[in-house]
Amino acid sequence: MKKSERINQMLRFINQKQQFTLRDLMQEFQISKRTALRDIASLEEIGAPIYTEYGRYGGYRLLNQIPLPPISFNSQEIYILYFAMQALQSFTNLPFQVSFRTIHEKFINELSENQRQDIERMQHRVxxxxxxxxxxxxxxxxxxxAAVKNKVLEIEYQKEFQKSxxxxxxxxVYPMKGYWYCxxxxxxxKAYRVFRCDRITSAKTTNMEPIKDLNEITIRNAQSLWKPSEQAVQFKCMINHAGIEQFQQEHYPSMKLTYESGTPYMVGWYEPSELEFIIKYLAGFGKSIKIIDPPILKEKLRQYFRDLLNNV
Structure with a gap:
């Protein structure tokens, strides 16, 4: 990182912290003690009101907040932002209903001529x-x-021909294979569920007290909360290397990979009402899996392929 860029980021860092030490700067910006001291001197030269506190618990204090310069991006950051912009093109719906075209035009208009030319060339190379x-x-x-503010909603949910x-x-919320899920x-x-967002035909906030424990749950650990009901059916499939790669690309909270004596298996559970869904999911693996249990799942999968052949 260039010194001018580091000083710019350091201004924002100390403006937020107000009190800081040399160690804070060294850890945050991965610099040596000598460089941190030189940077503090540079900050003072450009007018940052930094006060030195001596003693065992000493350090530095910013006497008052300072006006920050406009945020600027280097070329590498511009390219990363452009790649992120392209990801937005996949969605006709986004939270907050911001259109890709509007963001893209603002982004391009803020670039220098050289950066704009690089982006145009990139469009023809990536x-x-x-x-x-x-x-x-x-x-x-x-x-x-509602997820951010920990609110309870009443929704109308349309699944096939039933409304509830x-x-x-x-x-x-997250996107997957052309759909948004919640x-x-x-x-x-009293159970964790996944709802397809396009099937939600109305949603309004209620006055119900939220469950406080849910406030600490994130999208990364939410999958561990899905538990089978008493009626859930356990399944087990032998799976090969190609199947493992496919599983890693798409799987659900109710399933995982395990190994027994070095042999990989896909294991999990499904609710009785999800039988048709699990059959279609397993059918997508083709020869990559072999169902071990339960026997009814084997027969249902055979019937699924027989029906497909009858339609050919």
């Missing part, structure tokens, strides 16, 4: 493959803000 969003999701912002009113506490706690069922 191929961005997108999964188009299959259906619109009207309540993404409501679901996301559900009371949920959203945990997170991980949430179903208040009535």
């Amino acid at each position: 191929s961005f493959r997108h999964t188009d969003q299959i259906k619109d999701s009207a309540y993404l912002e409501v679901l996301l803000m 009113i559900r009371t949920i506490q959203p945990i997170s 991980q949430a706690y179903d208040i009535q069922k």
Whole structure:
């Protein structure tokens, strides 16, 4: 990192912390003690009101906040932001309903001529493959803000030909294979569920007290909360290397990979109402898996392929 860029970031760092030590600067910016001392001198030269506190618990104090310079990005950061911008193209719906075109135009207009030319050349050298969003999701912002602010929602959920009113506490939202999904706690069922966001036809905030423990849950650890019901069916499939790669690309909270004497297996559970879903999921593995248990799953998968052949 160039010194001018580091000084710029350091201004923001000390403006936020107000009190800091040499060790803070050394750890934050991965610099030596000598460089940290020189940088503090440079900050003082440009007018940062830094006061030195001596003694065992001494350090530095910013006497008052200082005006910060505009944020600037180097070329590498510009390219990273451009790649991130391209990811937005996959979604016709985004939380807060911000269109890709508006953001993209503002981004391009702020670039220098050289940076703009580099981006234009990059468009012809990098191929961005997108999964188009299959259906619109009207309540993404409501679901996301309920997760952020720890609110309980009443939603109307349309699944196939059935509508139901559900009371949920959203945990997170995420896109996958052209759809948006919401991980949430179903208040009535007292269980964790995943809702397809395009099937939510209405959503409104309630006055119900949220479950406090859910406030600490993030999208990374939410999967561990999904538990099978008493009616859930356990399954086990032998899986080869190609199947493992496919599993890593797409799997669900109710399943995992295990090894027995060096042999890999996919194990998990499904609810009786999810039988058709699990059959279609396993069918996608083709010859990469072999169902071990339960026997009914083997027969249902055979029947699935027989039906496919009858339609050829």
